Amino acid sequence: MEVRDLKKYYPVTKGVFSRTVAHVKAVDGVSFNVRKGETLGLVGESGCGKTTTGKVILRLQEPTEGEVWFEGQNIMGLQREQMRRLRREMQIIFQDPYSSLNPRMTVGDIIGEPMIIHGVARGAAKEKRVRELLEVVGLSPEHARRYPHEFSGGQRQRIGVARALALNPKLIVCDEPVSALDVSIQSQILNLLVDLQAEFGLTYIFIAHGLAAVKYISDRVGVMYLGKLVEMADAEELYANPKHPYTEALMSAIPEPDPTLKRERIVLEGDVPSPVNPPSGCRFHTRCRYVMDICRQVEPELRDVGGGHLMACHLER
Amino acid sequence: MGQLLEIEDLKTYFRTEDGLVPAVDGVSFGLEKGETLGVVGESGCGKSVTSLSIMRLIPTPPGLFKGGRILFEGQDLLKKSEADMRRIRGNDISMIFQEPMTSLNPVFTVGDQIAEAIQLHQGKSRQEAMERTVEMLRLVGIPAPEKRVHEYPHQMSGGMRQRAMIAMALSCEPRLLIADEPTTALDVTIQAQILELMKKLKRELGMAIMLITHDLGVVAEMCERVVVMYAGKVVEEADVISLFQKPLHPYTEGLLKSIPRLSASRAAGTAALGATGTAPGGREKLHVIEGVVPNPQRLPSGCRFHPRCPYAQDICRTEEPPLLEAGPGRQVACWLHNEVSLKGAAS
Numbered sequence: 001m002e003v004r005d006l007k008k009y010y011p012v013t014k015g016v017f018s019r020t021v022a023h024v025k026a027v028d029g030v031s032f033n034v035r036k037g038e039t040l041g042l043v044g045e046s047g048c049g050k051t052t053t054g055k056v057i058l059r060l061q062e063p064t065e066g067e068v069w070f071e072g073q074n075i076m077g078l079q080r081e082q083m084r085r086l087r088r089e090m091q092i093i094f095q096d097p098y099s100s101l102n103p104r105m106t107v108g109d110i111i112g113e114p115m116i117i118h119g120v121a122r123g124a125a126k127e128k129r130v131r132e133l134l135e136v137v138g139l140s141p142e143h144a145r146r147y148p149h150e151f152s153g154g155q156r157q158r159i160g161v162a163r164a165l166a167l168n169p170k171l172i173v174c175d176e177p178v179s180a181l182d183v184s185i186q187s188q189i190l191n192l193l194v195d196l197q198a199e200f201g202l203t204y205i206f207i208a209h210g211l212a213a214v215k216y217i218s219d220r221v222g223v224m225y226l227g228k229l230v231e232m233a234d235a236e237e238l239y240a241n242p243k244h245p246y247t248e249a250l251m252s253a254i255p256e257p258d259p260t261l262k263r264e265r266i267v268l269e270g271d272v273p274s275p276v277n278p279p280s281g282c283r284f285h286t287r288c289r290y291v292m293d294i295c296r297q298v299e300p301e302l303r304d305v306g307g308g309h310l311m312a313c314h315l316e317r
Numbered sequence: 318m319g320q321l322l323e324i325e326d327l328k329t330y331f332r333t334e335d336g337l338v339p340a341v342d343g344v345s346f347g348l349e350k351g352e353t354l355g356v357v358g359e360s361g362c363g364k365s366v367t368s369l370s371i372m373r374l375i376p377t378p379p380g381l382f383k384g385g386r387i388l389f390e391g392q393d394l395l396k397k398s399e400a401d402m403r404r405i406r407g408n409d410i411s412m413i414f415q416e417p418m419t420s421l422n423p424v425f426t427v428g429d430q431i432a433e434a435i436q437l438h439q440g441k442s443r444q445e446a447m448e449r450t451v452e453m454l455r456l457v458g459i460p461a462p463e464k465r466v467h468e469y470p471h472q473m474s475g476g477m478r479q480r481a482m483i484a485m486a487l488s489c490e491p492r493l494l495i496a497d498e499p500t501t502a503l504d505v506t507i508q509a510q511i512l513e514l515m516k517k518l519k520r521e522l523g524m525a526i527m528l529i530t531h532d533l534g535v536v537a538e539m540c541e542r543v544v545v546m547y548a549g550k551v552v553e554e555a556d557v558i559s560l561f562q563k564p565l566h567p568y569t570e571g572l573l574k575s576i577p578r579l580s581a582s583r584a585a586g587t588a589a590l591g592a593t594g595t596a597p598g599g600r601e602k603l604h605v606i607e608g609v610v611p612n613p614q615r616l617p618s619g620c621r622f623h624p625r626c627p628y629a630q631d632i633c634r635t636e637e638p639p640l641l642e643a644g645p646g647r648q649v650a651c652w653l654h655n656e657v658s659l660k661g662a663a664s
Contacts, residue, residue: 045504045505045506045507046475046504152609154609155609182359182360182531182610183359183531183533183572183575183576184359184571184572184575184605184606185609186575187575187576187577187603187604187605187606188605190577190603191602191603191605194602209504209505211505211579212576212577212578212579213577215577215579216577216603239579249506250505250506251579252509253505253506253508253509254505254534254579255508255509255512255532255534255535255537255538255539256534256537256538256578256579257533257534257536257537257561257573257576257578258537258561259537259538259540259557259558259561260558260561260562261537265509265513267506267509267510267513268506268509268510271474271476271477271507272474272504
């Protein structure tokens with residue numbers, strides 16, 4: 001998949017006639033590639049635009065500008081019916097296992113629904129596939145008859161995974177799939193995702209704010225801030241050598257489960273600015289400890305600083 | 318005993334349509350003056366109910382205190398009248414909650430809410446209380462506090478609101494601060510700010526903190542001692558370094574092993590990380606605690622953790638292990654570390 005200069009702006013309206021007075025620039029010119037079979041992690045804090053990016057590349061929300069190329073085809077130009085057929089190849093696992101499953105449908109119906117919609121299987125063939133999928137995600141075939149509320153968070157997330165696999169997709173966008181789960185269940189789901197990737201040759205875009213989980217599962221990781229991609233590199237490289245000041249601060253902010261570790265912590269001042277009125281020049285300049293004059297005026301380009309490590313910053317590092 | 322807080326065999330149950338739920342089922346631990354204690358556990362372990370019990374914020378009904386004592390400076394809080402508790406809350410013992418948006422009153426300014434506590438507990442005039450409020454906001458690092466004092470919670474970001482809540486909690490200089498998942502709802506860089514702030518305030522004000530969290534990284538950074546809870550019981554207690562270096566209870570061990578670490582290298586997994594084999598792609602698999610937390614109304618027999626325990630023995634399935642000393646400052650409730658069971662096995 002190739003994402004080119006993707007933008008998603010939400011209008012802010014005011015007054016009885018809903019005049020558009022401003023835009024929330026949730027995603028503001030994001031470009032990246034995803035190779036077949038890899039896991040691309042996207043990290044960032046609230047309001048950085050990572051979840052919006054995930055939804056827009058699947059056209060669950062229409063972009064304001066930009067292109068998304070999937071297997072050599074620009075999906076932005078597709079008509080509704082063509083897009084619908086393409087959705088068999090691109091699926092999503094949602095963050096909240098409690099609100100992403102229809103409480104009035106049985107688990108079997110939830111997992112089977114994509115197959116009915118796309119005319120892939122019906123009746124006995126569908127039931128068989130549903131049972132297979134339940135086993136693949138570590139649940140039992142009898143669970144097909146039950147309702148979502150009868151399951152724990154971790155189990156519900158497994159149901160979400162089974163649903164995403166129902167059509168044998170090539171790409172799955174995982175939108176914070178473990179954030180709502182207890183720590184000991186998170187590792188179960190992460191292991192499951194890794195196994196499934198190997199078994200079915202899946203490509204993942206893994207969106208999360210849990211940096212350690214992203215590092216574990218991803219091959220490459222991109223860091224987003226206020227609608228922009230500020231750094232991208234191989235996972236090991238990014239975590240070992242963060243170059244962008246924001247990434248540096250992000251890594252240093254994570255409390256490590258090691259009480260003997262004495263670290264020099266970088267604590268960022270202030271809050272994330274509003275995406276309605278992002279700072280001029282480099283968006284991070286208002287909180288950056290290395291800020292220079294140029295940073296306030298000129299927005300830095302995302303460029304390769306060696307070995308495929310991309311960074312958008314005026315500093316030479 | 319000189320301890321600031323001593324919880325003795327606390328039992329807080331809830332009456333529900335389906336029967337009695339033993340949310341906290343015989344929990345004992347203590348907190349020294351000025352100490353930071355971490356209370357760790359996952360959903361349903363009873364950590365939040367324990368803290369709400371200390372503050373007597375559990376509505377009764379449906380809650381009921383089935384037994385035990387909560388001694389604060391030697392006095393049993395469970396025996397105090399509601400009027401006495403109101404004097405204690407906010408004044409001697411204060412609490413900050415997980416979701417600052419839902420725990421601050423949206424129709425009052427932040428300044429009003431903080432000043433209210435000061436006026437109530439310290440009998441100050443409105444003017445004096447407001448001055449102190451501005452001071453507190455400055456102390457917690459809110460810029461331009463004289464202006465922000467007139468703002469409503471919705472006008473502030475999550476990090477600011479949490480700071481405001483901390484200011485409110487500390488305004489009467491309590492001896493004990495209970496912080497229930499204070500940073501879970503915040504972004505990681507804001508979390509770092511709040512944790513640094515709490516450390517600083519602790520140094521300056523000398524208060525004890527009971528920090529409730531499921532995040533072991535936060536525990537490692539903030540706490541001196543740790544209590545681990547599971548299914549309504551304490552399963553382990555230790556100083557923070559011992560807990561992380563040599564966890565005794567299999568649940569603690571499992572938790573520590575199953576967290577993905579930033580410092581770990583993927584391809585070169587080591588035994589210390591509890592890697593259970595190589596996943597496709599050369600990645601070491603994450604350690605997993607099999608199974609799920611039990612339903613409190615259908616608790617397993619014997620040790621509550623036994624169905625998920627890789628070391629479970631016969632005795633674990635039938636007898637509940639008591640919480641016993643396992644070294645200086647350490648306690649664990651596990652038959653593996655219990656001399657009695659070893660003697661029993663020998664005879």
